Amino acid sequence: MTTTRRERIRETTLEEIISTAWKQIAEQGVPALSLRAIAREMGMTAPGLYRYYPSRDDLVTALIKDAFDSFTRHLETARDEAFDANHVEQYRAVCLAYYQWAVLNPSRYALIFGSPVPGYQMTEAAYASSRKGFLVLQNLIEKARAAGSIHPPADFPPLPPELVSRYESLRILGMPGDPVGTHIALATWSTLHGVTALMLYGYLEGFLSDQVEGFVLQMIDQLVMLFGFE
Amino acid sequence: MTTTRRERIRETTLEEIISTAWKQIAEQGVPALSLRAIAREMGMTAPGLYRYYPSRDDLVTALIKDAFDSFTRHLETARDEAFDANHVEQYRAVCLAYYQWAVLNPSRYALIFGSPVPGYQMTEAAYASSRKGFLVLQNLIEKARAAGSIHPPADFPPLPPELVSRYESLRILGMPGDPVGTHIALATWSTLHGVTALMLYGYLEGFLSDQVEGFVLQMIDQLVMLFGFE
DNA sequence: AAATATAGTGAACATCGTTTACATTATAAT
DNA sequence: ATTATAATGTAAACGATGTTCACTATATTT
Structure with a gap:
């Protein structure tokens, strides 16, 4: 189970996306969950999220x-x-x-x-x-x-x-x-x-x-x- | 309880909006309920619906x-x-x-x-x-x-x-x-x-x-x- | 017949998910 | 060490959404 540096960073990003999503769901509910808003809060652009999750x-x-x-x-x-x-x-x-x-x-x-x-x-x-x-x-x-x-x-x-x-x-x-x-x-x-x-x-x-x-x-x-x- | 012709038509439109909405909810679920789609199916434009319901x-x-x-x-x-x-x-x-x-x-x-x-x-x-x-x-x-x-x-x-x-x-x-x-x-x-x-x-x-x-x-x-x- | 209230349209704005083309950077191979 | 390659991100664009605004056409009232 060797994890390269890149894999660790990726794992961190995956988790950050999830936790940011929960934060937004708690504030605005599931229907209002927005990829763009998640990306914004994480300081990146929306298409970047597609490297981690292929769709909403x-x-x-x-x-x-x-x-x-x-x-x-x-x-x-x-x-x-x-x-x-x-x-x-x-x-x-x-x-x-x-x-x-x-x-x-x-x-x-x-x-x-x-x-x-x-x-x-x-x-x-x-x-x-x-x-x-x-x-x-x-x-x-x-x-x-x-x-x-x-x-x-x-x-x-x-x-x-x-x-x-x-x-x-x-x-x-x-x-x-x-x-x-x-x-x-x-x-x-x-x-x-x-x-x-x-x-x-x-x-x-x-x-x-x-x-x-x-x-x-x-x-x-x-x-x-x-x-x-x- | 006198109802003018216009009021009757309005009542009918209000009901048609509701029934069209239910049809779409049954097909696609509540989150996908779309004012524009309702208007489209009713043969009118979206802003027209705002004469009946002030918002989604x-x-x-x-x-x-x-x-x-x-x-x-x-x-x-x-x-x-x-x-x-x-x-x-x-x-x-x-x-x-x-x-x-x-x-x-x-x-x-x-x-x-x-x-x-x-x-x-x-x-x-x-x-x-x-x-x-x-x-x-x-x-x-x-x-x-x-x-x-x-x-x-x-x-x-x-x-x-x-x-x-x-x-x-x-x-x-x-x-x-x-x-x-x-x-x-x-x-x-x-x-x-x-x-x-x-x-x-x-x-x-x-x-x-x-x-x-x-x-x-x-x-x-x-x-x-x-x-x-x- | 004129004045007015109502119903509807079309264009526009900001937002959304998603795709495409491109740039940047980190890793791997030579 | 340099080159090739894969991963990561961005910018621009498309079609869709809810909503507002300016405007027109129609129906009702005066």
């Missing part, structure tokens, strides 16, 4: 990958810090970390979980990054189940057979987890996304004001009860 | 209001069609209607619940429209509670006092509903939004393929159990 879309793809990596790392850190705790606490920690990352990185969250852009296709590398984040949640749930720490209540609505067989076929495709574990992970993910997205958009603030985090914690508690974490 | 942002605001109105009407229709049924079925019907409206109107859903744009402030009229949609859900839950059709399970996590008092102060501000009803409505809304948004972005399709609606129905069943609808 490719830059956005790089930003998406960057955001997913940060997101996944944050979840992993939360999981690792709760390593000594029991499964419920680990689950709670990762769920809360999901929300907190969004609070700390609203622009990044909006970019990867915001409105899809018709015609824009996400790179396979970016999709792989997205799965990595989800896997943190799914693996944790899987371990808790294997340890017998999850007992859904008696009146938990049974999964319809079509859904179960769909989950089964995922396992064949190499995904970890039994049907119930996969379902719990998907349901958790959906719920967290809903709360977080509504919060970021400002729809919850009108109702909850300074109690948004309290609401999120309550929602997590409800998930714990619903799935029978112990 | 004002047009977007009108689109948001239009989307919210359609959304609310759809929920109300679903509620009214299930008028004879019991409270659980009404709740199920409205929840499913939420998801189905998004499936039928992906562009509209993305516009009102997608990424927030920094610097863009929603009109009070648009916010009022958003509350109207939420109220359909909240009023329904409130009626079910008044009729004694909601009994959360014994191990339902108790609402923290700060959250309860926050809900209480909402009632003082003129919002209907007791704390528990408000909370159930918010929790339902968040969950539905999470499922729907992930579905529209395509994150769920990789897992669920043709079982997305089955997953949504399952999530609704879980909400019914979680809150103790009967």
Whole structure:
């Protein structure tokens, strides 16, 4: 892994472009992201950026990958810090970390979980990054189940057979987890996304004001009860 | 309410602009919405549109209001069609209607619940429209509670006092509903939004393929159990 | 019939993403 | 050390965008 001087400089420039882009997204939003503005702020001209990213879309793809990596790392850190705790606490920690990352990185969250852009296709590398984040949640749930720490209540609505067989076929495709574990992970993910997205958009603030985090914690508690974490 | 000939023509043009805008949003997404393209398709020049909407942002605001109105009407229709049924079925019907409206109107859903744009402030009229949609859900839950059709399970996590008092102060501000009803409505809304948004972005399709609606129905069943609808 | 308000056009400005041709500079080869 | 080559950047230009301004044509009102 020898890196020449030129390669190091190139790497630095690549990073500077990304960080400048995030700065502008935070200030003006994704739609207003402008190559010319980035170049201006970096003290160079717009066409020069094309030596690094062949188009605006490719830059956005790089930003998406960057955001997913940060997101996944944050979840992993939360999981690792709760390593000594029991499964419920680990689950709670990762769920809360999901929300907190969004609070700390609203622009990044909006970019990867915001409105899809018709015609824009996400790179396979970016999709792989997205799965990595989800896997943190799914693996944790899987371990808790294997340890017998999850007992859904008696009146938990049974999964319809079509859904179960769909989950089964995922396992064949190499995904970890039994049907119930996969379902719990998907349901958790959906719920967290809903709360977080509504919060970021400002729809919850009108109702909850300074109690948004309290609401999120309550929602997590409800998930714990619903799935029978112990 | 006398309408002159000119006013009628103006009204027609206003509507044609909106419908042309939706057509383009459906084809190319919100970011690509172009005043010039709208004018072109309508057989006029771009500056002419400024007699109707003073800027692109004002047009977007009108689109948001239009989307919210359609959304609310759809929920109300679903509620009214299930008028004879019991409270659980009404709740199920409205929840499913939420998801189905998004499936039928992906562009509209993305516009009102997608990424927030920094610097863009929603009109009070648009916010009022958003509350109207939420109220359909909240009023329904409130009626079910008044009729004694909601009994959360014994191990339902108790609402923290700060959250309860926050809900209480909402009632003082003129919002209907007791704390528990408000909370159930918010929790339902968040969950539905999470499922729907992930579905529209395509994150769920990789897992669920043709079982997305089955997953949504399952999530609704879980909400019914979680809150103790009967 | 004259005065006025409304609707629309055409030209222009600043901005955007992107391409092309060209200059500069750092590395590699001789 | 000099030459060839590859990488990095610039300047100019194209077509597109939102928006403003000056102007014309039309419809309504007086």
